[in-house]
Amino acid sequence: MTVAERGRLSWLLVRRGLRRASGRVNNFPLLPWRLIPRKADRLLLSPQDLRTADGTRASEIYAGRFAFAGKVVISDGRSPFELAPPSDEWAAELYSFGWLRHLRAADSAITRANARALVDEWITLQGRWHALAWRPEILTRRIISWICQAPLILQDVDVQFYRRFMRSLTRQVRYLRSNASEARAGAQSLQATIALMYATLCMASQDRHLRGTMKRLSDQLDQQILPDGGHISRNPGAIIEVLLDLLPLKQAFSSRNMQPPQALLNAIDRMMPMLRFFRHDDGNFALFNGMGATPVDQLATILAYDDVRGEPFEHAPHSGYQRMKLNNLLVLMDTGKAPPVAASQEAHAGCLSFEMCAGGQRIVVNCGLPAINRESWRQVARATAAHSTVTFNNTSSYRFREEGPFRKLIGVPVVDGPSEVAIARDDTEEAILLRASHDGYSSRFGIIHQRSVMLTAGGTKLEGEDVFTPTHGEMLPPGARDEFAVRFHLHPSIKASRIADGHGVMLVLPNKDVWTFDGHEDRVELEESVFLGGTDGPRRAVQIVIYGHARQASRVHWTFTHTPRTHPAARKTGEAAKGRKSQNEPELPL
Known part of the structure; x- marks a missing residue:
């Protein structure tokens, strides 16, 4: 290991240590109350969630059957937030509330009442503090989910629940705003900033953060989205995940009659061709550097936003990949170095594969x-x-x-x-x-x-x-x-x-x-x-x-x-x- 690499690793250790210390301080019984807002904000708009929803899963959730990350938990009339999670992956999916989109897809009075009840249970049981549920990466997804699924949660609710919901959401945004820098470097850090941008545009009384959040978003996009459109982690899947959040964010700026940051527009324009670059002819992405199963439905949704729809280019020099196609034969090859240490948590040793x-x-x-x-x-x-x-x-x-x-x-x-x-x-x-x-x-x-x-x-x-x-x-x-x-x-x-x-x-x-x-x-x-x-x-x-x-x-x-x-x-x-x-x-x- 070189001296420079030791230095980068030492800095990474220091940052993670500070993050853990911050979590322990915030777990002190009295301190979290400083984050409670004096009054509830209003929700101004709700961006579209581009992630695929399955309305048939709403009945399972209503019946108390929570199937996440390959594990199934039956609540038996209890709140799922009271149960011991079978794995951290299962808990992360539950606490992120991404499953609200399935309830919204069913679109019935029962699913709306079920969504409100589950959100209210979380606020009661974990809304003050929870070691896992308040991790930056999980908090990020929950903020985005609550904002995007607000029409499901808030339709025909009484004033008391509306204020309770908005107080909790505002508190979570404030906490993330003060702790976003402790999110893991790479896509998680960028998504935390995107979540804050969602909150700034969609919630009243957040306009004072607009300039600073836009600058932070622009800086991170310039740092993480490479000139050829790849992500700094070299994981093709990161492009899909980031675009699923950036495209609705772009629409949110338009809904507020604001011009999106040029860095956001440029990043989207650079990433779109990379979707076609990594895509095999069967619709799946090449398996490089942490890429797993391709979310084909979500990929098709993103590609529908691609106005150019041109042929993929042949060389991604900054990301370190080559694409070679001759008639029906396609070869994708990894010709890049490892990503920076802080963004290499999922990097694979596949050079020249x-x-x-x-x-x-x-x-x-x-x-x-x-x-x-x-x-x-x-x-x-x-x-x-x-x-x-x-x-x-x-x-x-x-x-x-x-x-x-x-x-x-x-x-x-x-x-x-x-x-x-x-x-x-x-x-x-x-x-x-x-x-x-x-x-x-x-x-x-x-x-x-x-x-x-x-x-x-x-x-x-x-x-x-x-x-x-x-x-x-x-x-x-x-x-x-x-x-x-x-x-x-x-x-x-x-x-x-x-x-x-x-x-x-x-x-x-x-x-x-x-x-x-x-x-x-x-x-x-x-x-x-x-x-x-x-x-x-x-x-x-x-x-x-x-x-x-x-x-x-x-x-x-x-x-x-x-x-x-x-x-x-x-x-x-x-x-x-x-x-x-x-x-x-x-x-x-x-």
Whole structure:
């Protein structure tokens, strides 16, 4: 770890320590009363909630069945806020009140009364203080939910409840305003500022905070939304989450006859094309750096706001990704360094990993991260071995701070990783060639990993090569470990079987198309894998692996080739032509 990285990590520790101390002070029985407003504000407007709602879930909530984060709790007539939560994830969803949108979707007198009753119970039981419910990230979501779902909660209510609701909301906003800086750096910090902007625009008596909140929002958008539209965390999912909040916020400015900050408009304009950049042809996002299951419905809602709707660009240099498409063959590749330490809590060690999609079917993927029980999978999912790239000596190309007394305080940030990622790309009508290298294994094993991939043959062939170059000199240092594993994780819908010679694998897609993986001079293995990026939880999958030693084999050449389906009458002709190489097919210039 460099001196600069130690300094950044130390500052992160100090900030988290201050946050914990602040929480303990605020938990003092008398102090929280200073945040109670002298009078209740009025609600001026309620922005639209773009998150998908399911009206059928309203009946479950009315019956006291609360299903969140893979856990189900039956309240049996008691308030859910009185019950011991089965997990922190379940509690976070309950206390965030995002489920109010399901009640609103049902749109009945019963669901409105149920929503008011649950909100009133929370105010009574946890409205003064609760260690988990008042965390900045949960408080952020609750403020936004209450403001967006106010028509559900406040329709036809009496003056007494209206004042009680507004006093509680005003108190929460005041608390977040004084503690927003303690939200985790990255998307959570930005969303906390967005929540304060919601409150400033939608609540009376908040106008005095307008200038300061707009400046804070503009500063954070400029810092976190990169020039190419990616998020500083390099997590594609962060773009979706931020846009779901920014688009209604933009409309809220218009409803108040105010001009939105230019930074907000610019950020939206930059992020919209990135939605198409990360999107496979089947509608799902590539699984990089903490991305899990794609909220397809919400993504479609956001894309409806995209006025340009142009073709995605090919290179995101600031985010560190490449997109290569030739006809029906699409490859997305991670060619970036780790995000800053403070924003690296979910960063994955997947440098030079790629995902491959053909004809709308994902073939090669990364493992991703599940929607629930993330902490139990996080360490495995972040490792290089969970990505379609090269693992050296069974270690990751990033180093995470996994041990120590401060893990609960700061999480598991990245403390070391590739510092140099070189990229060269050449696009022609016949082929797309990308060469990239990283030094993530240089300091520990004296190795530079170089990867070249080329899309050819009209989008029916992906040819690649992984090269292992000594960092210094022409040979690895004597006694240095040199074991490598080249991994290609397959989507669980792919049926894979080894070819008899042990050097290839036949891949059958759900539409019965056949692709062949060829390891050429190297033997290939089929091993178990797990796919975590689906909506239905972890699924069994397989991975293609090539093992070797860098001293004995400094190059690994591999190919994915599409085998076209032929009419029975033409099969004989096709078999006669098998093995003949097209004279126009370009070689991989490595």
